[in-house]
Amino acid sequence: MDFTPTEAQQDLARLTGEVCDKLVTADRLRELDKAEVRFDEALWHALAETGVLAATLPEAVGGSELGIPEQTVVLRELGKSVAAVPFLWSIVLGASTLARYGSAEQREWAAKAGSGQAVLTVALSEERNWDPAAPTTTAAEDADGWRLTGAKTVVPFAAQADRILVSANVSGAPAVFLVDPSATGVRVTPQQVVDHSPDAEIEFDSAPAQLVGSTDTGAEILTRLLEYGWLGLAAQQLGTLERALDLVAEYGREREQFGRKIGGFQAVAQRLADGYIDLQGLRLAVTQAAWRLSEDLPAAAEIHTAKFWAAEAGHRIAHTVVHVHGGVGIDRDHVVHNYFTAAKHNEFALGGATDHLRALGDLLAERD
Incomplete structure (x- = not known):
């Protein structure tokens, strides 16, 4: 097991970081906070033009055959800039x-997404249903094809998406469908979330849909979506927390109180040290889970561990950043605010710490 980043991973991380550093400034983040839709189209187009979007896709759809480890390094860099783009989802x-x-027709949408010509997203969460692996949205086939009925909640970038992958129940088994959000029977309603990301609730009323794969592969596809989603959120959270901890450490070195730098106070130093330990735990969990996936090894426990750390460490570090900054930490015009809300969003998206701890418990029980 070798966790040393490859040259391809280092190059991709460097390129993504350079694009973000150039375009995602503190002023730009403030503009996005006040915008009607928190979607950085300029950054999205730049990532497409530089090849970042296509790099981790298969060659058959215009990609470079890089995999999940490379995707996690991109997400980590995007997390450092709290970038308002749907790389994870699209x-x-x-x-x-x-x-x-x-x-073949559906793969064309993958190619369009990789070139930045289209935005894709996924609808996995449902209100009053804590298990996304068992969707309550239903799908039935008639003479005209498949139809979806039900509702999904907190769907990322739904209003900006050209197509949406939707999980549904077919005769008691999960399946995944591709839906046009502008089709008859689909209603998209914006929702307000903690970091003002453009999430939405989607209602389906006999909405037309295309089956992805087959009903026999539905469970496999949904499991892949969930595992990659959980790991992707953990990787994004890793970048967000790394930068947040850098910001609070820098503040501790500069801010003076009672004639001393506040970083020299024992209570502050201890909280920063605890944050560092939390960050190392999350980094190891993300790296291990990504490696196991890339090697086609069972990774469910490692992925749930990574998402648990993302939620648990995210909560502690986000609050440390705000508390140490004091009044500045709750100023919505200060960049720290963006890192706090982004960390809280990543903490709860697709399940919080308790959900993934329960999943780990179930896996351990099965082993016994």
Whole structure:
């Protein structure tokens, strides 16, 4: 087991970081906070033009055959800049899934996503249903094809998406469908979330849909979407927390109180040390889970561990950053605010710490 980043991973991380550093400034983040839609189209187009979007997709859809370890390094860099772009949802989940399981027509959407011509997203969460692996949205086939009925909540970038991958129940088994959000029977309603990401609730009323793969591969596709989604959120959270901890450490070195730098106070130093330990735990968990996936090894426990750390460490570090900054930490015009809300969003997206701890418990029980 060698966790040393490859040259390709280092180059991709460097390129993504350079694009973000150039375009995602503190002023730009403040503009996005006040914008009607928190979607950085300039950054999204720049990532497409530099080849970052397509790099981790299969060659068949215009990619470079890089995999999940490379996707995690991109997400980590995007997390450092709290970038308002749907890389996780459109590329890691949407395009990668269609490229692997989709029909020829569906793979064209994967290619369009990789070139930045289209945005994809996924609808996995449902209100009052804490298990996304068992969707309550239903799908039935008639003479005209498949129809979806039900509702999904907190769907990322739903209003900006050209196509949405939706999990549904078919005769008691999960399946995944591709839906046009502008089709008859689909209603998209914006929702307000903690970091003002453009999430939405989607209602389906006999909405037309295309089956992705087959009903026999539905459980496999949904499991892949969930595992890559959980790991992707953990990788994004890693970058967000790394930068947040850098910001609070820098503040501790500069801010003076009672004639001393506040970083020299024992209570502050201890909280920063605890944050560092939390960060190392998350980094190891993300790296291990990504490596196991890339080697086609069972990774469910490692992925749940990574998402648990993302939630647990995210909560502690986010609050440390705000507390140490004092009044500045709750100023919505200060960049720290963006890192706090981004960390809280990543903490709860697709399940919080308790959900993944329960999943780990179930896996351990099965082993016994």
